[in-house]
Amino acid sequence: MKFIPDKDILLFKSCLVNVEYPGIESSTCYIFDRIDVDYYVDERQSCCTGLGHYYDLFDQISTTALAARNFHIAVETGHKNIAVMCATCYAILKKSAKILNQNEEARNKVNEILDDSNLEKREYTQGDMDPAQNIFHVAEIFFNKREEISSQVKVDLTGLRVATHHACHYCKVHYNDTIEGVRDPNLIDKLAEAVGVETIGWYDHKRVTCGAGFRQRFTNKEASLAVTAGKLQALKENKVDLLLHMCPNCQMQFDRYQPYIEEKLDTEFNIFHLNISQFIALAFGADPYKILGIQTHTVPIEPLLKKLNYSLESNQKVDVKAKKSIN
Amino acid sequence: MKTIKLKKESVQLVKDVLKDIKASPDLGIYKCVQCGMCTSVCPGARQTEYDPRDMIRRVLEDDETVIDDDNIWNCFSCYTCNSVCPSGNNASEINQILRQMSIDKGEGMKKIVSFAAYGDSFMELGVGSIPNNFFDVMVKDVGPGYMDLKINIEDIRADLGLGSYILPENAIDEVESILDNSGFKDRLEKIKRCK
Amino acid sequence: MNQDSSKDISNKDLKIGVFLCRCGGNISDTVDMEKLRSSVDAEVVEEFENLCSINGRKIIRDSIIQKNLDRIVVAACSPITHEKTFQKYINPLNPYLLEMANLREQCSWVNPDVETATEKAISLVNASIEKVKYAQPLDPVLRKTTKSAAVIGGGISGISASLSLARQGIKTCLIEEQPTIGGAMVKVGKLFSPEKLAEECAMCLLNPLVNEAVEHKNIRIMTNTTLKSAERRSGNFHLLIESKPRKVIEDRCISCGKCAEVCPVEVKDSWNEDMTFRKAIYKPFAQAVPDVYTIDLEKCKNCGKCQEVCRMNAIDLDMEGEVVPMTVGSVVIATGHKTFDMAKRPEYSYGRHDDIVTQMELARIMGVNGPTQGKLLKPSNNKVPERVVMVQCVGSRDEKPGGRKYCSKVCCMVAIKHANVIKQHYPDTDVIICYTDMRTPGMYEKYFKYAQSNGVRLIRGRPGEIAEKDGIFLVRLEDTLSREPLEIEADLVVLSTAMEPSDGTINVSGLLDVGLTEELFVKEKHSKIKPVATEVDGVYVCGTAQGPKDITDSIVQANAAAAKISELINGGVELEPFVASIDQSKCNLCKKCIDICKYKAAYIQDGMLTVDPISCTGCGACIWECENNAIEIMGQTDEQIIATIDGMLKDKKPEENRIIAFLDSVGYVSADNIGINKISVPSSVRIIKIPSMNRIMPKHILHAFKMGADGIIMGEYPYNPMYSRTKEKIAGLKEELVKNNINPDRLAFYKVYIPYFRGLANKFKEFDGEITCLEKG
Ligand code: SF4
Ligand code: SF4
Ligand code: SF4
Ligand code: SF4
Numbered sequence A: 001m002k003f004i005p006d007k008d009i010l011l012f013k014s015c016l017v018n019v020e021y022p023g024i025e026s027s028t029c030y031i032f033d034r035i036d037v038d039y040y041v042d043e044r045q046s047c048c049t050g051l052g053h054y055y056d057l058f059d060q061i062s063t064t065a066l067a068a069r070n071f072h073i074a075v076e077t078g079h080k081n082i083a084v085m086c087a088t089c090y091a092i093l094k095k096s097a098k099i100l101n102q103n104e105e106a107r108n109k110v111n112e113i114l115d116d117s118n119l120e121k122r123e124y125t126q127g128d129m130d131p132a133q134n135i136f137h138v139a140e141i142f143f144n145k146r147e148e149i150s151s152q153v154k155v156d157l158t159g160l161r162v163a164t165h166h167a168c169h170y171c172k173v174h175y176n177d178t179i180e181g182v183r184d185p186n187l188i189d190k191l192a193e194a195v196g197v198e199t200i201g202w203y204d205h206k207r208v209t210c211g212a213g214f215r216q217r218f219t220n221k222e223a224s225l226a227v228t229a230g231k232l233q234a235l236k237e238n239k240v241d242l243l244l245h246m247c248p249n250c251q252m253q254f255d256r257y258q259p260y261i262e263e264k265l266d267t268e269f270n271i272f273h274l275n276i277s278q279f280i281a282l283a284f285g286a287d288p289y290k291i292l293g294i295q296t297h298t299v300p301i302e303p304l305l306k307k308l309n310y311s312l313e314s315n316q317k318v319d320v321k322a323k324k325s326i327n
Numbered sequence B: 001m002k003t004i005k006l007k008k009e010s011v012q013l014v015k016d017v018l019k020d021i022k023a024s025p026d027l028g029i030y031k032c033v034q035c036g037m038c039t040s041v042c043p044g045a046r047q048t049e050y051d052p053r054d055m056i057r058r059v060l061e062d063d064e065t066v067i068d069d070d071n072i073w074n075c076f077s078c079y080t081c082n083s084v085c086p087s088g089n090n091a092s093e094i095n096q097i098l099r100q101m102s103i104d105k106g107e108g109m110k111k112i113v114s115f116a117a118y119g120d121s122f123m124e125l126g127v128g129s130i131p132n133n134f135f136d137v138m139v140k141d142v143g144p145g146y147m148d149l150k151i152n153i154e155d156i157r158a159d160l161g162l163g164s165y166i167l168p169e170n171a172i173d174e175v176e177s178i179l180d181n182s183g184f185k186d187r188l189e190k191i192k193r194c195k
Numbered sequence C: 001m002n003q004d005s006s007k008d009i010s011n012k013d014l015k016i017g018v019f020l021c022r023c024g025g026n027i028s029d030t031v032d033m034e035k036l037r038s039s040v041d042a043e044v045v046e047e048f049e050n051l052c053s054i055n056g057r058k059i060i061r062d063s064i065i066q067k068n069l070d071r072i073v074v075a076a077c078s079p080i081t082h083e084k085t086f087q088k089y090i091n092p093l094n095p096y097l098l099e100m101a102n103l104r105e106q107c108s109w110v111n112p113d114v115e116t117a118t119e120k121a122i123s124l125v126n127a128s129i130e131k132v133k134y135a136q137p138l139d140p141v142l143r144k145t146t147k148s149a150a151v152i153g154g155g156i157s158g159i160s161a162s163l164s165l166a167r168q169g170i171k172t173c174l175i176e177e178q179p180t181i182g183g184a185m186v187k188v189g190k191l192f193s194p195e196k197l198a199e200e201c202a203m204c205l206l207n208p209l210v211n212e213a214v215e216h217k218n219i220r221i222m223t224n225t226t227l228k229s230a231e232r233r234s235g236n237f238h239l240l241i242e243s244k245p246r247k248v249i250e251d252r253c254i255s256c257g258k259c260a261e262v263c264p265v266e267v268k269d270s271w272n273e274d275m276t277f278r279k280a281i282y283k284p285f286a287q288a289v290p291d292v293y294t295i296d297l298e299k300c301k302n303c304g305k306c307q308e309v310c311r312m313n314a315i316d317l318d319m320e321g322e323v324v325p326m327t328v329g330s331v332v333i334a335t336g337h338k339t340f341d342m343a344k345r346p347e348y349s350y351g352r353h354d355d356i357v358t359q360m361e362l363a364r365i366m367g368v369n370g371p372t373q374g375k376l377l378k379p380s381n382n383k384v385p386e387r388v389v390m391v392q393c394v395g396s397r398d399e400k401p402g403g404r405k406y407c408s409k410v411c412c413m414v415a416i417k418h419a420n421v422i423k424q425h426y427p428d429t430d431v432i433i434c435y436t437d438m439r440t441p442g443m444y445e446k447y448f449k450y451a452q453s454n455g456v457r458l459i460r461g462r463p464g465e466i467a468e469k470d471g472i473f474l475v476r477l478e479d480t481l482s483r484e485p486l487e488i489e490a491d492l493v494v495l496s497t498a499m500e501p502s503d504g505t506i507n508v509s510g511l512l513d514v515g516l517t518e519e520l521f522v523k524e525k526h527s528k529i530k531p532v533a534t535e536v537d538g539v540y541v542c543g544t545a546q547g548p549k550d551i552t553d554s555i556v557q558a559n560a561a562a563a564k565i566s567e568l569i570n571g572g573v574e575l576e577p578f579v580a581s582i583d584q585s586k587c588n589l590c591k592k593c594i595d596i597c598k599y600k601a602a603y604i605q606d607g608m609l610t611v612d613p614i615s616c617t618g619c620g621a622c623i624w625e626c627e628n629n630a631i632e633i634m635g636q637t638d639e640q641i642i643a644t645i646d647g648m649l650k651d652k653k654p655e656e657n658r659i660i661a662f663l664d665s666v667g668y669v670s671a672d673n674i675g676i677n678k679i680s681v682p683s684s685v686r687i688i689k690i691p692s693m694n695r696i697m698p699k700h701i702l703h704a705f706k707m708g709a710d711g712i713i714m715g716e717y718p719y720n721p722m723y724s725r726t727k728e729k730i731a732g733l734k735e736e737l738v739k740n741n742i743n744p745d746r747l748a749f750y751k752v753y754i755p756y757f758r759g760l761a762n763k764f765k766e767f768d769g770e771i772t773c774l775e776k777g
């Protein structure tokens, strides 16, 4: 079992968490505060370039140079352990750290770029960031503290049929670092277990990607949504109520497009989507609007909360809910 | 009929692929046994004409037309192939390298020009996001609430106790300067001209 | 000289005879024999045309007797060619009182110039004279081994090895962990026979062997037992064998089975791959040997019901286990394999569905003594499957975490065998094998063709996953030949799982101190020329403990292991006595030599450090570790090395360069090859043969430089077990030179290979050039 830290953590901001599901960040902080994880957020940290990288818009050197800058911010502020909420950040940062450590030519090039930008102080020295020892997904930090998590549970979430969708870029890119299974990933299943919820475990398509495929969602929409639909279909066959996520990009694909796919296929999936942080925060009794941020979801979470007899008091001005899907 | 000539033409493509900055030091392309396990788990292969195993074969056989093959743009970058390949190969990584080769040749720029707005946003704010030219279609697919979200995001964040997602001025300057010196700015301009 | 001078004087009294061979002109055409003769200082110096001819024997022997010679130097061809001959020719002297000077391969043939060749010849002869003064009479090591063996593992390999040993009159103890012998072979049901294109009954082939083993007076079968500890002493092994209590008295039990009828405890039956149940008191299968019942200690509830019904009073619930000591001369590891743990490849859904099975489970299903009495019925519903899909290379040829990088070697044939059996009995059942490569070498190809003509279908592609939908399996793969992603519907899926080293293999190897491969199979001493020997002398391996293989190969290997043991016992093996010898008065038992020795030759016996002369290669690595100077290598003592160096450097002229090349036996043969191919070599080079570069210590190097050497070369074959240490040593030697104000560039280290002699010749030339440059400053 690899070492997972609980202090000196830079909570790495993600572009899609920022503007699509900011509740993932507030939920993560909410949990960290309650399980004794020492973390820090730095407003200067730039985005990892992930989407742009996989749109093939960014070149590897630019991505790596920006990673070097972010690594420097982490090291400089004494928060060398990076925890990400997004699987794309996870893979991109690890890849960049590997290149910076292993590829001297690329490292020199990156340092040249930093010098040219008057950022000599942010130069990268080999070994500054250890891809295996310093870069983690938030879910791994939770996993390491699952006993503390269990002890904080205030809301009974049993009675739901829960399945998990493990982000590809967490499991399959740097698979030697992945914990709790690559070919049958179980990391968030174990976290659900920690809050007292037994998941359905394996199902056909469990390993399959969400379908976003970066560019595919926009340039190849049919193929992209066919993949998503295949997975939703398999979940429906398993009578799943709730799908847990660990990446905002996957969550978008399912949450934003489920109503659309339902309409196209003339079917109903009726599956709720929550990030694992939101799910744990919910179990801790966090406020759905002030912490979980369910107001930014497309598939409304309110019916789920009602099912759980959760009291809903907030009065929200914004409502992203799909008008088409009436639950 | 194809002939493998006695007089060796140097097999260049696979060497270029392995030299690419994206290529992991242990990338096992030479060890590929063409078993098709990658293709069997590939969402791109299931939905389109793309075939990662065949892509690897063409690279190994020095078939440069693979770079211009539209099918390489159907990969989801999901790395499922990477997670199962019994030979230590990584079709996903090779796909990304081929795409960059196509972009460098110019052809591939057409494939990515629609994502250029991501780069603009990055340089302006220090964060990327869904390129705004796709908002309309997203609003159409997802519903008008999606536009509300975009408009009110900072308020929602404030409700959640989160600060602004946009980087402070001097941080943006750093990012912009890096992207200028890394050549990204030029690259982006070139891509945009492709329209 | 830092030598003991009194010894020097006594050595001077020795009468040394030097015999020079002209080698029919091969030597004398290039070397000025007159000058050589006159430069040699010895009691007798004689010159002959062909010393190796039968006349040579008479000449040498007469001279020894008439002149009372004590030591002999033969200056002729390479010792590789004729040392053994001349060792015989010097009878009545001890054969080890001979030294040879290699005037042909390493002098006349590589040095066309008469003057320098003669100079070189003189120094080679001098070196041999100096060295032979320190030679001591030695006896060759004769390996004698106790006429007994232990075979660990009672599968087909262990049974075959035991039988072969027993038939050769060797007392053999067969140790098996399970309550019965037979191993995996008894479970497989049918064996393929490529000649007959038919399947034979495994049990029918095995049973006679088992019976013979049971009956054989030289074999003692111990089931329910494991190896607990092992200690090796002077070629023998002292073993402790632990047996679990069977709780049934073997001599009384008549195998009536009444006990099992009343036993209330149901246990999954591993003999049927957990597909059926047995009781806590059981006999694994009808023909089990020994033919008695056994109580499963983990599962028995001690209710005593069985005891009540047993009319033979055979059951003793209080029976205790015992630990038995035994001493044997040799050990055979035949601990077999286990099959791949399917939890590591969850995408194949094994364990989620009853009708996804391994080939071994299919073998049980189709075994006449299996759960369905040989009928091919699906475990879930007892119906004949409509389509069987077999997936090849499951866990094999797989670099991903948990996978096995190697090919498991038998699964292609097993799949074909099962496919053929299905096709013969159930022609309506479709059989598809999904493969990456079909590996059916040799005669098995015929059987493969037979399967094809039986209508077995083959699809080339490695499945990525197996799903289930509405009770039908979907095997997902790409048909790589038609470039098409494919889903095959099936109602029975069979996985050809990898062979893995068994836990027993790993444990037993640990206890015997035997090395394992990266994949944790038992490592052979040499995969080509010593395939059944292990790193520990006297321990042999056979069967799948050593790596994946089929029954035929296992039996062949078992017989080979038995033959090797028999060689040791009957003929005995005569070995060169150039091994480590310990001065007990100096040794303080620090054990550092034991740790360093990769050949595991040193051990402590009765409070004394002992070197097993059979295992020791005389490499000298231990000398470095010994702070008390308690170790010498016979035939390569410090005195002998120093004397040889002195001889090589004697009468060096001021303007002349001399380079000493220490070569191991591979390097020495390579240097001979330079001569055989008449490639010229700088006249400065003087070669000294040393068993391993580990033997060369700073004092030898410093002495050589002090005595006038201009440069030193060390050459070693890189694939010997001590090589890794040699490399560290060289760095240390260079540092030592720096400390003594000698330019470290004067010491060079090369890898040597027998066929790569041209490379070595070039190295000699280059180094000679470098030294000349250094000399000129
Ligand atoms: S890349 Fe890997 S999985 Fe794909 S065909 Fe080659 S060896 Fe098989
Ligand atoms: S990364 Fe691309 S090639 Fe690999 S499985 Fe995913 S879609 Fe297919
Ligand atoms: S132990 Fe007794 S009852 Fe059981 S098989 Fe043996 S003789 Fe029969
Ligand atoms: S004592 Fe043990 S073996 Fe005998 S009947 Fe009871 S449970 Fe079975």
Ligand code: SF4
Pocket: C392, C393, C394, C396, C397, C406, C407, C408, C409, C410, C411, C412, C413, C437, C438, C439, C496
């Ligand atoms: S024998 Fe055949 S099935 Fe078994 S590992 Fe080798 S190629 Fe694969």
Ligand code: SF4
Pocket: C579, C580, C596, C597, C598, C599, C600, C601, C602, C611, C615, C616, C617, C618, C619, C620, C621, C622, C623, C633
């Ligand atoms: S000389 Fe070498 S082989 Fe012999 S005991 Fe010493 S280290 Fe072992």
